Amino acid sequence: MATATVVSRPLLALPADWSAEKDFKPIGSITAFTQRTIEPVGPHFLAHARRARHKRTFSEDDRIQAQERAQKVEKDEESEESEAEDPMMLQREAKDWKSQDHYQVLGLSKYRWKATEDQIKRAHRKKVLKHHPDKKAAQGSTEDDNFFKCIQKATEVLLDPVKRRQFDSVDEKADVDPPSKKEAAKGNYYKLWSRVFKSEARFSKQQPVPVFGDENSTKEDVDTFYNFWYNFDSWRSFEYLDEDVPDDNENRDQKRHMERKNTNARKKKKAEDNARLRKMLDDCSAGDERIKKFRQEANAAKNKKRLDKEAAEKKAKEDARLKKEAEEKAAKEAEEKAKTDREANKKAKEAAKNALKKNKRVLRGSVKDANYFAGGDAAPAQIDAVLNDVELVQGKIDADEVAALAGKLNGLTVADEIKAVWNAEVKRLVDAGKLKEGEAKNLA
């Protein structure tokens, strides 16, 4: 409660003997109080809660609130700030309205296409108040309402959305020129191009427009940005630069000719504009370090893949080779082993054959030693018969038994002993059923 109530009764008069330091005499303090709960309701409670929670005193709170209010006012005023009027502009003829800068006329050069409808209206009002022809007449100057007409024309164009677009399309003062290579090389490449694209973005049918970003932008962002701009859908048109079509009915052909000319001019300008944008984009992307970076990264990734693949192939080949070698080696070894085995077998067989031959010779020798079991000279028939029997026995028994028999017979020279051995052998064979009774009887 900053407002003061007025009390009509007068204050006490100061007693003559009253005195105090700094004219103030504290005497007591508040004697009685209670704790109660205030209701958290109403605008004044909100103020109380604000003070209590931020621990502000009344005057602090007042000051802060006042500051907040004051700031708002200041902002309002800031937007109202007027720009200086160019004396040349004030001299303009209203009939040349096509070439005038409508934003400058209304003092909105700073905002241009960004100016809101409200700003335009307010600017118009301000200019009207200042330049109204009646006011000029009152000041004694001639009735020159040219600039006033300029103002009216500017407002007419800018408050009509269609006309405003047409004007904005050719408002070159709002363009930002692309930076030259030299400028961009100085390090603020992203900042400079960003500004260019921000200004170009005003023509986009699609809003919002992807931002240019900076050196830290991701690949997706950059791709989106360039894709968007290479497929840019612009509303920019060039009707505003049309030559005036004669409005009289006298010359229809002339009129049509002009219209055709205008249409062609528009198309041409539009094509030029598209080409311009494309070139600008090419220039921009050519100098864009990010694209190079991404390409290198992509290449690195691709190379890595290839190397990996090669290494894997090499390894597989090596493995196959090693395996093959091992197999070959094993086969060779096996072959050699088989060969040696075969040779050994052969030798053993020959040895056995030789042994058998030798033993057989022993057997045959034994009967010879025993003189073919004949007393005196043995008849050839007897010899043959005995040798046939020996052959027979030899054929019936295997090499080991031949060897055993040979062992028994070896060294024996006495005919009877030899005969006994042969008898025993034949007997054994007969018992074993290898010889029939009566066979090899010469030996028995």
Next chain:
Amino acid sequence: MAEKSATPGVAPGDRCAIGISFGNSYSSIACTIDDSPVVIANEDGDRQIPTVLSYVDGEEYTGNQAKALLVRNPKNTAVAFKDFLGQDFKSIDPTHCHAAAHPEDKNGTISFTIQDQVEGEPSTLSVSEISTRYLRRLVQSASDYIGKKVTSAVVTVPTNFGEKQRDALIKAAQAADLEILQLVNEPIASVLAYDARPEAKLEDKIVVVADLGGTRSDVAVIASRGGLYTLLATAHDYEFAGAQLDKVLMDHFAKEFMKKNANVDPRENAKSLAKLKAESEATKKALSIGTNANFSVESLAEGIDFQLTINRLRYETIARKVFEGFNRLVEGVIKKAGLDVLDIDEVILSGGTSHTPRIASNLRSIFPGTTAILAPSTSPTALNPSELQARGAALQASLIQEYESDDIDQSTHPAVTTVNHISNAIGVLTVSEDGEEIFTPIIAPETAVPARRTVHVEAKDGGNVLVKVVEGGTHIKVTKPEPKVKENGTKEDDDEDSDFDSEEEEEEHREKIWKIGSTLAEAAIKDVKKGGKVEVAITVGNDLSVIITTREVGGKGGVRGSLKAP
């Protein structure tokens, strides 16, 4: 009041908040349009929507449609259920549900057994379920009116609504997809509704809010200090309320009916009783507007139609006891607050029963002429008493809906709301015409601190003046044929005496005068211009320390001093 409740999820920007006055008999809903509160009519065109929920053949009815069903479908109609929220079955008063669905104790929750489906067994619906369904209908009506989904609300509750009841109400509302921003005490909402009028001036005043409802009457004494409200005393009464007035009329009409039709008592048949009650209530309302009202019921009992005209005087005579009860209630609560009727600056009548002219004129007679009685019959600028709470709630809703629920919780935390209040006034001494020293209050008693007030005191003769800051108390000076001054301490005893006296002895004159208490500080302002003014600003800090700044208005310098906290 710490509401730990609000559903997180409704962002302040998406909120559409309304104020709801959820009563036992009637409820209302209000929204704000261009900062001024508007009470919303439901689809039936009612701004006071009966708190009744009824089911017929699975069809849900609320408001007046449901109330009309009390006659032929009382079993499936729930009434007066709001006070049952969050209560034990033991502690509820089921009187008002006698002619409707009866509350039952089901596993410790109060429930109604209601046939709410077309077929099958009747369902057992808890009080919170009934409330949820009713609130959903209120919210639907509000959404239809505003054209946007209502997400949040400020709801008014009686001052004696317990923590459990508050929680139960918040839960019931959440079940109806309604975020409760804050629960506001009913009398405070009424004061806010008056204080938010554009013509209202911000002043320090003591307000009595008499909320006379259908089933209960609540009276509160509120100190309004610089827009901050403090409850000084409250009283709740279940004996003197609108239902009693209905009862008086019902008895009257029943007797008249029996005079013509002997041995037929419409009060003995449930259906006749329901018809009698409904028409009595309508007659009561008609009597608040006109001086005559027609009571007319077809087939009141045993097929006999009944019609009778009653005038207001007759009504006031037969209802005198109840009217006097209201007076006693108001006087009682003022006494409870330790105040006198002379201390009361405003009496706000709220609630449907306050439309009755007699109640307002009775109150007019017990208060001094300086007290404003804000009721339709005594003040042409008074707001509709039935709408006050909903309006206040809607205002509060519009104030806080842009805050996060956390912020609201923190601001309503007891640490913020519990503050010191000074018991004595603080003021300066001035000179009266006959040269006496008179206390001029700057900060009124019962002001919440921190507080700051500024006054401009005239210094007629100029020169050097003394600003003497003192505490002050009031006492009631009763001027009888033999004048006698009574002290503050014995004031309470005086009240009753003087009340009786005042009716008998016309010459008795009572006035409130300031008594000069202990001196706090003195300051001197020198060489004040003739006819100049001296500004005295007193700021009482949180800890009851005092800063006094005084200077000549338009002058330089001035005196500044501070007093320590006690």
